[in-house]
Amino acid sequence: MARRQRVEAEPAYVLHARPWRETSLLLEVLTLEHGRLALVAKGARRPGSQLRSVLLTFQPLVLGWSGAGEVRTLTRADWAGGVPLPQGRALWCGYYLNELVLRLLAREDPHREVFLAYDAAVRALAAGEPLAPVLRRFELAFLAALGYGLDWPHTVAGRYRFEPHRGLVPLMEGESAPGEVVLSAQTLEDLRAGCWSRPATLAEVRALTRRLIDHALDGQELQARRMLRELLE
Amino acid sequence: MPTPLDELIEALRCLPGVGARSAQRMAHHLLQRDRRGAQRLARAIEAALTTLTHCARCNAFSETTVCARCSDPARDATLVCVVESPADMEAIEQTHSYRGLYYVLMGRLSPLDGIGPKELELERLLERLAAPEVREVVLATNFTNEGEATAHWIAERVRARGLAVTRLARGVPLGGELEYVDPATVAHALIDRRRLDAT
Ligand SMILES: [Zn+2]
Numbered sequence: 001m002a003r004r005q006r007v008e009a010e011p012a013y014v015l016h017a018r019p020w021r022e023t024s025l026l027l028e029v030l031t032l033e034h035g036r037l038a039l040v041a042k043g044a045r046r047p048g049s050q051l052r053s054v055l056l057t058f059q060p061l062v063l064g065w066s067g068a069g070e071v072r073t074l075t076r077a078d079w080a081g082g083v084p085l086p087q088g089r090a091l092w093c094g095y096y097l098n099e100l101v102l103r104l105l106a107r108e109d110p111h112r113e114v115f116l117a118y119d120a121a122v123r124a125l126a127a128g129e130p131l132a133p134v135l136r137r138f139e140l141a142f143l144a145a146l147g148y149g150l151d152w153p154h155t156v157a158g159r160y161r162f163e164p165h166r167g168l169v170p171l172m173e174g175e176s177a178p179g180e181v182v183l184s185a186q187t188l189e190d191l192r193a194g195c196w197s198r199p200a201t202l203a204e205v206r207a208l209t210r211r212l213i214d215h216a217l218d219g220q221e222l223q224a225r226r227m228l229r230e231l232l233e
Numbered sequence: 234m235p236t237p238l239d240e241l242i243e244a245l246r247c248l249p250g251v252g253a254r255s256a257q258r259m260a261h262h263l264l265q266r267d268r269r270g271a272q273r274l275a276r277a278i279e280a281a282l283t284t285l286t287h288c289a290r291c292n293a294f295s296e297t298t299v300c301a302r303c304s305d306p307a308r309d310a311t312l313v314c315v316v317e318s319p320a321d322m323e324a325i326e327q328t329h330s331y332r333g334l335y336y337v338l339m340g341r342l343s344p345l346d347g348i349g350p351k352e353l354e355l356e357r358l359l360e361r362l363a364a365p366e367v368r369e370v371v372l373a374t375n376f377t378n379e380g381e382a383t384a385h386w387i388a389e390r391v392r393a394r395g396l397a398v399t400r401l402a403r404g405v406p407l408g409g410e411l412e413y414v415d416p417a418t419v420a421h422a423l424i425d426r427r428r429l430d431a432t
Contacts, residue, residue, distance in 0.1 A: 016345050022250045045250070053415040057378045079416050084424050088385045091378060095344040102345065224344040231350075231386055 035110040086125040096224040117141035133196035139209040164215040311368040369397040
């Protein structure tokens, strides 16, 4: 963990930035090969700092850093460009993604597939794609990377009840499961095919990821989700 | 038991961006080089704390329930400009090109820091905007993602009430040569490009 590291140029996103000491920023970043890291951007809060317009959230960046220990020092920050800032509700969804990653992905636990899923989600939000499928795709990829993936039944038929500890449990015909997450065979087929056109699929998968995330968060509340809900009220 | 010097240094650290070393430097300066300045500072803080409140209309600091700017009949009460801080309000005032009123949020939404609509008391802003003379809300929060998220939140709520909502344009600084402007600014100026119509 504490070994010295020098990285010259690594694709990354800033997940969160907060003031640090007198003129610096403490960044939480998500990188392609090195997972989530904490970096100090020295002098980034000085008036006229060139770093400030580069170290934006939801913008693909190329970062370099060096140092040992839990917090490294940013040595390079280039704006990779090509992605407009997500607007409106998409921006709020972006905060939700950031909060999920910050809460559930430990620092220095590299997951290339998390970065790739995050990058795809941010680009889709910025492009104004329908929000729900973007969020569900990211949640499923992220949860799978963290080890909360689903074990798929070999043949899909009927309906399934989902339990965090047991996975998908077939439901008897006519059996009801009030208050539980129930997935139909059609939804599982849609998931496998990456097809999001059916409202029922979206609704069932939303309930599924929600249950998995609540389980992973162990009772903590997501601020961004709460605020998004208040906005829609 | 901390000495008065330790106490002063610790107290100065409540200022934004002031760490232990700067606080120590300030304390030594005040005590050693500028005792009159220190006395003046102490009195000014005391006086400001006892006399200033938030203006009931714009939420900026004021000695009276409604501040002088909000009670100025020469200002256009149909326009309300929403800014994050009193400093932002002064920046707009310095342009001498805005004659409407203001609302100062005293912050911005920051979901990952737990600062939501409740914490920012956005209901107070909505109540202010419910005044019958208000026609347009100019959103002048900063061009950070948090400023954008704040602007979007307010816009959604305000539009539902039938008010016009505008956002400060973002772009290349006046006199700015593209070559020297940072690429993110140029990229967004490109997104926000406008048609040049023949006049
Ligand atoms: Zn006022």
